[in-house]
Amino acid sequence: xxETLLELRDVTRTFALSQGVFRRAATLTAVAGVSLKVExxxxxxxxxxxxxxxTTLAKMLLGLLPPTSGEILIGGTPISAKDxxxxxxRVQPIFQDPYSSLNPRKSVAQLxxxxxxxxxxxxxxxxxxxxxxxxxxxxxxxxxxxxYPGQLSGxxxxxxxxxxxLILRPEVVICDEPTSALDVSVQAQILNLLLELKxxxxxxxxxxxxNLAVVEHLADRVAVMYLGxxxxxxxxxxxFAAPRHPYTRxxxxxxxxxxxxxxxxxxxxxxxxxxxxTGCPFHPRCPSAIDxxxxxxxxxxxxxxxxxxxxxxxxxEAVLVP
Amino acid sequence: xxxxxxxxxxxxxxxxxxxxxxxxxxxxxxxxxGTLLVAIVAIALAAPLIAPHDxxxxxxxxRLIPPVWQAKGSWEHALGTDKLGRDYLSRLIFGARISxxxxxxxxxxxxxxxxxxxxxxxxxxxKVDAVLSYVVTTRLALPVVLVALASAALVGSSLEGxxxxxxxxxxxxxxVVTRSAxxxxxxxxxxxxxxxIGCSTPRILASEILPNILNALIVVATLEMAHAILLExxxxxxxxxxxxxxxxxxxxxxxxKQYMFFSPWVIGIPxxxxxxxxxxxxxxxxxxxxxxxxxxxx
Amino acid sequence: xALLEVDNLTVDxxxxxxxxxxxRGVSFTLERxxxxxxxxxxxxxxSMTSLALMNxxxxxxxxxxxxxxxxxxxxxxxxxxxxxxxRGNRMAMIFQEPMTSLNPSYTIGNQLIxxxxxxxxxxxxxxxxxxxxxxxKVGIPAAARxxxxxxxxxxxxxxxxxxxxxxxxxGPDLIIADEPxxxxxxxxxxxxxxxxxxxKTEFGMAMILISHxxxxxxxxxDKVAVMYAxxxxxxxxxxxxFKAPRHPYTRxxxxxxPVPGRTAPGVPLGAIPGQAPTxxxxxxxxxxxxxxxxxxxxxxxxIPFVAVEPGHRARCIRLGALEAAA
Numbered sequence: 001x002x003e004t005l006l007e008l009r010d011v012t013r014t015f016a017l018s019q020g021v022f023r024r025a026a027t028l029t030a031v032a033g034v035s036l037k038v039e040x041x042x043x044x045x046x047x048x049x050x051x052x053x054x055t056t057l058a059k060m061l062l063g064l065l066p067p068t069s070g071e072i073l074i075g076g077t078p079i080s081a082k083d084x085x086x087x088x089x090r091v092q093p094i095f096q097d098p099y100s101s102l103n104p105r106k107s108v109a110q111l112x113x114x115x116x117x118x119x120x121x122x123x124x125x126x127x128x129x130x131x132x133x134x135x136x137x138x139x140x141x142x143x144x145x146x147x148y149p150g151q152l153s154g155x156x157x158x159x160x161x162x163x164x165x166l167i168l169r170p171e172v173v174i175c176d177e178p179t180s181a182l183d184v185s186v187q188a189q190i191l192n193l194l195l196e197l198k199x200x201x202x203x204x205x206x207x208x209x210x211n212l213a214v215v216e217h218l219a220d221r222v223a224v225m226y227l228g229x230x231x232x233x234x235x236x237x238x239x240f241a242a243p244r245h246p247y248t249r250x251x252x253x254x255x256x257x258x259x260x261x262x263x264x265x266x267x268x269x270x271x272x273x274x275x276x277x278t279g280c281p282f283h284p285r286c287p288s289a290i291d292x293x294x295x296x297x298x299x300x301x302x303x304x305x306x307x308x309x310x311x312x313x314x315x316x317e318a319v320l321v322p
Numbered sequence: 323x324x325x326x327x328x329x330x331x332x333x334x335x336x337x338x339x340x341x342x343x344x345x346x347x348x349x350x351x352x353x354x355x356g357t358l359l360v361a362i363v364a365i366a367l368a369a370p371l372i373a374p375h376d377x378x379x380x381x382x383x384x385r386l387i388p389p390v391w392q393a394k395g396s397w398e399h400a401l402g403t404d405k406l407g408r409d410y411l412s413r414l415i416f417g418a419r420i421s422x423x424x425x426x427x428x429x430x431x432x433x434x435x436x437x438x439x440x441x442x443x444x445x446x447x448x449k450v451d452a453v454l455s456y457v458v459t460t461r462l463a464l465p466v467v468l469v470a471l472a473s474a475a476l477v478g479s480s481l482e483g484x485x486x487x488x489x490x491x492x493x494x495x496x497x498v499v500t501r502s503a504x505x506x507x508x509x510x511x512x513x514x515x516x517x518x519i520g521c522s523t524p525r526i527l528a529s530e531i532l533p534n535i536l537n538a539l540i541v542v543a544t545l546e547m548a549h550a551i552l553l554e555x556x557x558x559x560x561x562x563x564x565x566x567x568x569x570x571x572x573x574x575x576x577x578x579k580q581y582m583f584f585s586p587w588v589i590g591i592p593x594x595x596x597x598x599x600x601x602x603x604x605x606x607x608x609x610x611x612x613x614x615x616x617x618x619x620x
Numbered sequence: 621x622a623l624l625e626v627d628n629l630t631v632d633x634x635x636x637x638x639x640x641x642x643x644r645g646v647s648f649t650l651e652r653x654x655x656x657x658x659x660x661x662x663x664x665x666x667s668m669t670s671l672a673l674m675n676x677x678x679x680x681x682x683x684x685x686x687x688x689x690x691x692x693x694x695x696x697x698x699x700x701x702x703x704x705x706x707r708g709n710r711m712a713m714i715f716q717e718p719m720t721s722l723n724p725s726y727t728i729g730n731q732l733i734x735x736x737x738x739x740x741x742x743x744x745x746x747x748x749x750x751x752x753x754x755x756x757k758v759g760i761p762a763a764a765r766x767x768x769x770x771x772x773x774x775x776x777x778x779x780x781x782x783x784x785x786x787x788x789x790x791g792p793d794l795i796i797a798d799e800p801x802x803x804x805x806x807x808x809x810x811x812x813x814x815x816x817x818x819x820k821t822e823f824g825m826a827m828i829l830i831s832h833x834x835x836x837x838x839x840x841x842d843k844v845a846v847m848y849a850x851x852x853x854x855x856x857x858x859x860x861x862f863k864a865p866r867h868p869y870t871r872x873x874x875x876x877x878p879v880p881g882r883t884a885p886g887v888p889l890g891a892i893p894g895q896a897p898t899x900x901x902x903x904x905x906x907x908x909x910x911x912x913x914x915x916x917x918x919x920x921x922x923i924p925f926v927a928v929e930p931g932h933r934a935r936c937i938r939l940g941a942l943e944a945a946a
Contacts (some may be wrong), residue, residue: 049805050776088520101511105533115519144556153895154662164515182833184659188876190889210806213835217885218876228829239878254810256835257879260862262814264839474633 003185004076004171005204006038006061006091008114011070012058029301032228033070038172043205045219046238047212047251053228054208058176061206063087075171089119092165096177098157103151108135108160109145115168134163137200140194155186166201175207180212191218213256216240221306225249227281234306244301244308246286282309288312338492345613352613355605362599363558366418373398373412377569380406388589400589404468404577410588413569413594420570421551421599429543431489436496437539441527443497451501466491466553468559474562484563488550499542503535510534521558524533537614544607548600555596571596621896623793623826624650624673627687633680638900642668642681644850648776650826652793657841657858663896665850666830673828674711675703679893680737684848691793700887712787719781722771728755728782729767736789742863754785758815777808784815793822796895798830813840823879834877846870849907850899856932867934868942906936914938914945 011034016025030053036042048054059065059071063084078089095101102111112131116122122130132142138159149157158178161288165173178194179187187288190315191214198205209215213218215222216236223233224247232245243249250269268287292311301313346352388395389402389410405564412574424434443454466488473487507513508531516530531586557563557573566577571592578588630645632891647744647855648746650656659667673695688696690691690711695703700819707713722860723731723804732751733744744748748767756761758781771779780800797816801809819842831837837844845855854867865871875890883889896912903918912919919935925933934941 006934032684059514062514064514064517065697084517085520088518091518093515094514095511097511101515103512103516103530103534107527114521118521118525143478151650155895161515164519184834184873185661185876185892186895188889191878192891193887195886212907213878213880216880217883217889220883234883246478249645254806255880256357256810257834257882258838258862258874258877260840261836262839264817265810265815266809267810269774 002041003076004037005040006108007071007073007076008034008036008061009037009071009073010035011057011060011067013053013060013065020054029228034225034228034230035070036223036230036233038204038206040171040204041202043218045207045215045222046210046225047209047222048225049210049214049244049251050197051227052225054225055176057210058174058206060095061172061174062091070307076085081251083222083260088115088170089168090170090172091172092170093174094158094161094165094178095178097181098154098258098306099149099181101161102157104149106148107145108140108147108149108152110159111149112163112167115164118262119168120190121168129202131163132277134167137166137197138163139189141160141312153186154182155189158182158186158190159193162190166197166203169201170203172204172206175205175209176247177209180209180211185212187204194218212251213257224251229281229309231282231307231310232308234303238303238305244303245282246288246312247282248308250287280309323563324360332355339358342613349609351605354448354608355602355609357538358598358602361615362418362526362602365415367600369415369419371501373409373415375409376415377408377412379408383407386581386585386588388585389553392587402585404574404588405581408567412575414571414591417569417571417574418599420481420564420568421554422598424481424488424554425487425547425551425603428488428492428554429547430495430551431485432491432546433496433539433543435490437500437569439493440497441504442501442533443528444501445508445523445531447505454497454532455501457526461491464491467556467562470562471560474528477587479557479562481564481568484557486552488553492546492550492553495542495546499538500535501503503538504531507531507534512605521524530556530597533564537611539609540614541611544603544610548603549608551603621692622649623652623654623691625687625689625694627690628869629669629672629685629902630683631672631677632672632682632684633678635680635900641850641899642671644903646806646845646850646852648845648852648855650794650828652826653824654818655829655839655840655842657821657828657831659830659831659834659837659844660849661690661849661896663849664847667798667815667848670713670798670828670830671755673796674707674713675700676707676713689726705739708735708787708792709790709793710792711796712792714780714783714787714797714800715841716802718776718783719801721775721783722779727768727770728775732786732789734765735786738787739790750789750850751785754784754788757788757819758782758790759811760785772890774903776804778811780804780808780812781815784812788819788823792825794826794828795829796830799832800829801836802831802833809836817839817856819895819938832878834862834874839875846873849896849903851907851935853908853936854932854934858928858934866928866932866937866939866942867936868914870934871942872911910937914941916941 011031013031015028015030016024017028034057046054050055054067060067063079072091074087075272109131112134113127116127116130123203135142135144140156140159152160177192182190197203197217207218211261219236221229222239224245226247232239232243232248233290243252250267253267270285279294279296280298283289286293289312298309298311300309383404385405385407388400390397390400395402399409402412404410404413415559439458441455443451469491470487473483477483513530515524516526554563554570558570558572559576563574564573566573573590574592581588627647628866629646632729633640633642635914646669648656658666658669671677677683685696688694691833697876728750729748730823731745736742736747736750753768755766760766760781774782804812804851813836829837829840835883841858843855844861845852846869848869852862854865854870861870865874872890876892878889892911897907906923909915909919916938923935923937925935928935
């Protein structure tokens with residue numbers, strides 16, 4: 001019986017953009033009507049490119065930004081902006097940029113111990129022991145206890161960030177592109193570490209990434225986000241075997257495996273974004289758009305392992321040809 | 323943990339403090355300015371011990387004696403005497419105390435006001451920023467000297483008065499610089515991480531934001547110190563600042579302007595001291611900025 | 621005669637606490653119309669190599685080479701005036717961040733026209749026409765209108781296309797593309813790479829592509845040089861390198877990338893332990909030996925290139941042990 005740890009119900013977030021003194025502010029909809037459930041112990045991956053709204057969504061999940069409408073529930077209870085402290089014991093982040101996510105003025109020990117200090121856990125000696133244990137858990141040596149971030153490499157910093165995120169034993173970890181800024185060989189180390197820690201500590205991951213190869217490696221379920229909306233949500237195997245939304249297909253087509261016999265794929269999606277206000281937001285770029293796509297927003301079409309919002313769901317080819 | 327154990331392969335990084343010290347000693351401006359500043363501070367602190375005479379002791383029989391390098395000078399009064407027969411060297415030495423006192427206290431007051439305003443504007447943004455920016459703009463529209471004139475007219479002029487007036491007026495650069503520095507730091511992921519950990523806002527401002535804007539703050543502080551010292555000299559020269567018989571360098575220049583053509587040293591000596599002090603402070607400020615800047619790049 | 625010959629290129633930086641050997645004895649050749657990819661992680665020296673070719677290194681850097689010849693011109697001895705005549709004209713560079721490599725204060729048209737008129741005496745009308753022509757060629761719709769737009773009005777993908785157009789204005793023989801798609805969205809990346817490949821063929825240009833992304837390299841390159849810690853550790857034509865990599869680092873690198881359909885989900889990736897060494901101070905022996913599972917005491921000595929096959933060489937003395945273990 002799986003337990004729903006994290007749930008979003010029709011969450012929307014808009015921002016007001018000032019257009020100057022004399023014009024009414026424009027609204028930017030970063031996230032539009034997103035609903036999802038993350039079960040305990042799974043890796044739920046969110047795939048999106050820039051402008052998809054994934055960072056805004058991550059901030060809302062961390063309690064850093066309130067939704068304009070809709071509800072966010074953690075362990076079944078709705079959260080509001082006041083609950084930041086309570087949320088922080090259950091949900092913690094790992095950010096993308098290891099050079100920006102650690103305060104350069106604090107030592108590794110101070111950084112990792114901060115959650116303990118803020119929540120009043122343990123005395124100085126106990127905190128020291130906890131920090132040392134976390135260092136060991138993430139594969140850093142005791143020598144780093146008094147080091148400063150400026151002395152560490154990108155991979156080491158990310159390990160410190162992971163230690164900091166896990167010291168309070170949260171249930172859900174929001175990983176926002178945790179390996180995108182790292183070298184290839186270090187990415188593998190960190191991904192392995194994340195998988196290992198998930199097993200050892202019984203964690204649940206909400207994993208945001210634009211790298212589909214990494215997502216295929218880690219995820220149990222995958223959601224694809226485009227311009228603030230979820231366009232497809234499937235099991236990992238299902239999505240990669242037979243994507244139903246043209247945007248997902250384009251993303252998968254764009255994955256460049258290191259195969260020298262293949263050339264550069266032709267993804268066939270357009271560049272222009274104009275005209276997305278009516279109908280399906282993807283239709284200006286969609287290679288398969290038909291008339292109804294320009295006028296009517298597609299409804300959610302249920303699939304055996306999830307759903308997709310596209311008028312052509314039934315007509316998509318059954319299996320993606322590699 | 324075989325795939326995740328990098329510990330054995332870490333290379334030893336250069337130590338932060340050693341590198342900083344080396345860079346500081348290699349920066350000629352910082353070394354020159356720093357030495358000069360330390361010398362002036364030392365002289366000011368040791369004033370009662372090293373001044374040859376009492377700076378307030380009038381000796382009307384020996385007025386306007388020239389400094390030792392001129393024909394009628396003597397080592398008794400190495401830098402001569404002023405129009406009331408007071409030893410110039412002693413007055414110069416005690417004058418350093420006044421300049422440094424004013425510089426330091428003014429910066430403490432204005433720095434606190436400006437930093438609070440700037441950090442709040444930069445961190446909270448939105449309406450708070452709009453209101454505080456309006457306050458800063460209003461302050462920038464005020465002419466400092468005229469406000470000092472008005473306050474002198476209201477409450478009389480004095481050393482304490484100068485410190486208060488300058489302290490309450492010279493915070494604008496602090497506010498502007500800390501505001502933009504705070505905006506930059508507040509965008510960092512480590513501030514978001516601190517928020518996600520559940521840190522209260524005061525804790526975030528004190529332990530995440532403030533230490534990271536310290537570099538910019540120190541540079542502004544040194545520049546504003548020089549600014550305050552020069553302004554006090556100007557105000558005292560106009561009679562709106564420190565009152566006689568205190569040996570403020572600005573006042574010494576003012577008292578000496580009648581004798582400017584006959585006894586130019588009466589103006590030249592305190593003016594040179596002022597220039598030396600302000601130059602030293604500016605060199606130190608520039609030097610600190612240069613030396614601490616590369617460290618910020620991770 | 622090869623278009624570009626590089627032999628024993630070194631770049632050193634004098635720092636406060638020693639000399640940083642960023643590029644150590646890199647050699648390669650490039651024929652006309654060929655695409656050479658230089659692959660490496662951060663600190664491998666790949667970007668420094670490209671900057672060294674154009675002599676755009678920072679002031680504290682010292683460049684030395686036994687041979688650095690571009691189309692018969694000795695680049696090592698060329699004075700700055702000669703280099704300026706070549707840059708943007710016969711050798712052009714495309715950078716990673718289109719945000720910072722286009723001047724935000726000038727229009728696109730202004731920058732494109734300047735790129736041409738710096739090297740050719742043409743009228744501004746002729747320059748304008750060529751700019752429109754190239755913008756169309758790189759796939760920017762409504763090209764004529766774009767000339768009066770500013771960089772901030774375009775998306776990242778469009779800006780990168782403008783950069784490519786700018787590089788092509790004078791019809792260069794060589795394009796150096798330093799991580800041209802890393803900062804772009806995945807769907808745009810494929811389109812830009814497609815574009816580069818098409819333009820290369822059409823204009824008969826050679827390209828040096830610098831990247832950390834092995835997928836990009838595999839799909840685009842004719843030949844590949846793998847760099848680690850300032851040295852080329854393996855070089856070969858693209859197919860042999862990816863099908864039969866010989867150097868432990870190259871193998872390690874290929875093993876640690878997740879590949880949908882090949883790497884099993886959830887199973888740990890073959891990571892390379894440790895991290896790259898800092899290159900400050902004298903370097904001896906194989907820089908990879910501390911992280912290599914095949915290293916032996918001999919690896920601390922000189923490591924020459926071993927010719928694995930014609931055109932395929934690896935800088936390793938333990939190749940036999942690797943093959944035995946495989």
